[in-house]
Amino acid sequence: MKSCLSVFDGKNILVTGGLGFVGSNLAHRLLEIDAHVTLVDSLIPEYGGNLHNVEEIAEQVKINISDVRDDHSMRYLIQGQDYLFNLAGQTSHMDSMQDPETDLEINCRAQLSILEACRHYNPDIKVVFASTRQIYGKPDYLPVDEKHMLRPADVNGINKMAGEWYHILYNNVYGIRACALRLTNTYGPRMRVRDARQTFLGIWIRLLVEGKAFEVWGGEQLRDFTYVDDAVEAFLLAASRENANGQVFNVGGCEVISLKGLAELLVGSNGGGKFEIKTFPDDRKRIDIGDYYADDQKIRSELGWEPKVNLKDGLARTLDYYRGNLEHYL
Amino acid sequence: MKSCLSVFDGKNILVTGGLGFVGSNLAHRLLEIDAHVTLVDSLIPEYGGNLHNVEEIAEQVKINISDVRDDHSMRYLIQGQDYLFNLAGQTSHMDSMQDPETDLEINCRAQLSILEACRHYNPDIKVVFASTRQIYGKPDYLPVDEKHMLRPADVNGINKMAGEWYHILYNNVYGIRACALRLTNTYGPRMRVRDARQTFLGIWIRLLVEGKAFEVWGGEQLRDFTYVDDAVEAFLLAASRENANGQVFNVGGCEVISLKGLAELLVGSNGGGKFEIKTFPDDRKRIDIGDYYADDQKIRSELGWEPKVNLKDGLARTLDYYRGNLEHYL
Numbered sequence: 001m002k003s004c005l006s007v008f009d010g011k012n013i014l015v016t017g018g019l020g021f022v023g024s025n026l027a028h029r030l031l032e033i034d035a036h037v038t039l040v041d042s043l044i045p046e047y048g049g050n051l052h053n054v055e056e057i058a059e060q061v062k063i064n065i066s067d068v069r070d071d072h073s074m075r076y077l078i079q080g081q082d083y084l085f086n087l088a089g090q091t092s093h094m095d096s097m098q099d100p101e102t103d104l105e106i107n108c109r110a111q112l113s114i115l116e117a118c119r120h121y122n123p124d125i126k127v128v129f130a131s132t133r134q135i136y137g138k139p140d141y142l143p144v145d146e147k148h149m150l151r152p153a154d155v156n157g158i159n160k161m162a163g164e165w166y167h168i169l170y171n172n173v174y175g176i177r178a179c180a181l182r183l184t185n186t187y188g189p190r191m192r193v194r195d196a197r198q199t200f201l202g203i204w205i206r207l208l209v210e211g212k213a214f215e216v217w218g219g220e221q222l223r224d225f226t227y228v229d230d231a232v233e234a235f236l237l238a239a240s241r242e243n244a245n246g247q248v249f250n251v252g253g254c255e256v257i258s259l260k261g262l263a264e265l266l267v268g269s270n271g272g273g274k275f276e277i278k279t280f281p282d283d284r285k286r287i288d289i290g291d292y293y294a295d296d297q298k299i300r301s302e303l304g305w306e307p308k309v310n311l312k313d314g315l316a317r318t319l320d321y322y323r324g325n326l327e328h329y330l
Numbered sequence: 331m332k333s334c335l336s337v338f339d340g341k342n343i344l345v346t347g348g349l350g351f352v353g354s355n356l357a358h359r360l361l362e363i364d365a366h367v368t369l370v371d372s373l374i375p376e377y378g379g380n381l382h383n384v385e386e387i388a389e390q391v392k393i394n395i396s397d398v399r400d401d402h403s404m405r406y407l408i409q410g411q412d413y414l415f416n417l418a419g420q421t422s423h424m425d426s427m428q429d430p431e432t433d434l435e436i437n438c439r440a441q442l443s444i445l446e447a448c449r450h451y452n453p454d455i456k457v458v459f460a461s462t463r464q465i466y467g468k469p470d471y472l473p474v475d476e477k478h479m480l481r482p483a484d485v486n487g488i489n490k491m492a493g494e495w496y497h498i499l500y501n502n503v504y505g506i507r508a509c510a511l512r513l514t515n516t517y518g519p520r521m522r523v524r525d526a527r528q529t530f531l532g533i534w535i536r537l538l539v540e541g542k543a544f545e546v547w548g549g550e551q552l553r554d555f556t557y558v559d560d561a562v563e564a565f566l567l568a569a570s571r572e573n574a575n576g577q578v579f580n581v582g583g584c585e586v587i588s589l590k591g592l593a594e595l596l597v598g599s600n601g602g603g604k605f606e607i608k609t610f611p612d613d614r615k616r617i618d619i620g621d622y623y624a625d626d627q628k629i630r631s632e633l634g635w636e637p638k639v640n641l642k643d644g645l646a647r648t649l650d651y652y653r654g655n656l657e658h659y660l
Contacts (some may be wrong), residue, residue: 097503165481165488
């Protein structure tokens with residue numbers, strides 16, 4: 001990855017959602033070379049932004065607190081940037097059902113507005129958008145490749161689908177180089193663990209570290225998981241490669257596991273702990289997608305990406321991080 | 331169709347975009363039985379609404395001038411309705427590129443807001459949404475069936491795709507019975523002919539009736555066409571059948587024809603006239619979808635729909651209408 005990172009040397013890089021989980025890990029990685037990094041984040045308490053995520057690098061990056069819905073702020077910030085890692089988003093499926101308009105404002109309208117700003121003020125920028133497996137809805141077949149129909153099962157999935165397509169459209173029509181990564185469950189240090197808004201694994205880890213039992217809903221569903229460092233490498237590769245432009249890529253992980261299997265692995269990694277299997281609450285069941293795991297051959301073959309951190313190691317590193325840092329995430 | 335129409339007898343029916351092309355034709359048809367029809371339209375000059383469209387029935391329907399973006403108005407109007415024909419939309423592909431935010435407000439945000447109003451104030455309503463073939467983008471194969479990937483080629487296509495999915499989602503999650511018809515080029519009396527905003531056929535017919543030459547861009551592209559009476563029957567069938575709920579249906583036509591072939595047919599039907607073949611303007615070419623025609627077997631077999639008016643008859647009826655009414659559409 002040295003050769004990949006070198007393209008960012010001395011470049012101006014904007015990360016929306018830069019104080020969040022993936023954004024802050026990306027920022028740490030980018031600082032390993034001489035990139036000029038600006039992190040934009042709204043620090044909305046229900047979302048993933050957390051100043052603790054960048055505590056060690058706060059002097060080396062610019063931090064700009066603003067919302068991607070603020071067109072004027074974004075219009076200014078986009079100028080002079082070589083790369084935009086566009087990671088800001090509302091991620092909670094449940095919140096998108098309870099407040100669909102806010103989800104639309106962030107995941108649709110703000111995205112369109114960012115791309116319009118790129119088109120008018122910085123058409124040479126390269127954009128990588130954080131999309132989600134959620135847009136596939138309930139899979140017809142497994143593993144799910146990029147040819148699978150998009151049939152989102154919640155408002156968040158619909159809006160992220162639109163947000164992803166704006167990026168591809170602006171690439172195709174206006175030549176604003178852009179691509180999208182469809183992330184699955186991503187986990188690791190700096191993720192939100194206060195609740196399940198970002199990933200259910202967050203609240204599991206919090207409760208486990210606090211010595212409390214966590215709940216597993218259902219348990220039989222199969223899922224895949226990406227350790228955040230592997231996700232970060234996918235973003236860097238997608239940004240650095242011209243053959244990524246106009247493309248969407250699934251990002252998967254090293255293994256597929258049931259939620260119950262994952263819970264057992266997590267408890268094992270922790271050297272103890274408890275969980276309870278619960279039946280799915282009704283409101284969640286209505287938007288649940290069942291089994292999902294990605295076919296990520298496309299990003300492997302076209303961009304040379306490969307996950308390096310298996311679940312066992314990734315969970316151990318994550319638990320280790322929260323044992324030392326939990327207080328900053330509550 | 332008598333048996334189909336009877337379900338609307340004495341029912342309260344709301345039509346958004348009700349002064350527009352399809353909406354006003356639908357209103358005429360609904361008045362053949364004792365339905366209580368309310369037409370909502372914003373009468374935005376660039377869109378399809380035209381009071382002349384309902385001149386003959388103005389005493390028999392309620393006309394409410396308001397915009398689907400007006401949440402309060404829609405919240406009130408939705409109450410007490412048995413059926414909603416949700417036809418209001420921004421339809422111009424070019425306008426959606428020049429002013430993407432307005433397209434988003436109408437085709438995404440307002441749709442979500444209407445569905446939220448249904449959910450909170452009238453969950454028993456049945457909704458039929460006017461979607462579009464535009465959401466498929468450039469076809470991978472022909473004819474295009476409902477299993478074809480959605481890869482919209484302009485902002486309008488992306489936003490209509492989201493709008494369609496909100497309807498399906500609210501059906502699936504909340505039981506707000508809803509379905510969507512993916513219309514192709516629909517034509518007939520009461521369409522907008524002032525310009526090409528609704529369909530290129532509009533401006534062709536206007537110029538032909540005015541004795542002027544019209545322009546055919548490209549000419550080789552294959553397309554299908556639905557006469558408006560056939561489209562209206564599709565809406566009525568979709569509203570009346572419970573097996574339509576949660577479904578999307580392509581609506582096609584009697585025949586497939588090249589644009590040049592269509593131009594010749596139109597000139598023949600008019601008993602004279604001229605057109606010129608032009609190369610595609612660049613800004614249009616970038617969002618053009620090439621050949622398209624629908625596989626509409628699904629609506630034929632599941633709802634029993636069948637187009638009755640062939641192109642020759644439909645064009646003749648349309649020309650006849652505009653010979654007598656053109657002044658009201660300029």
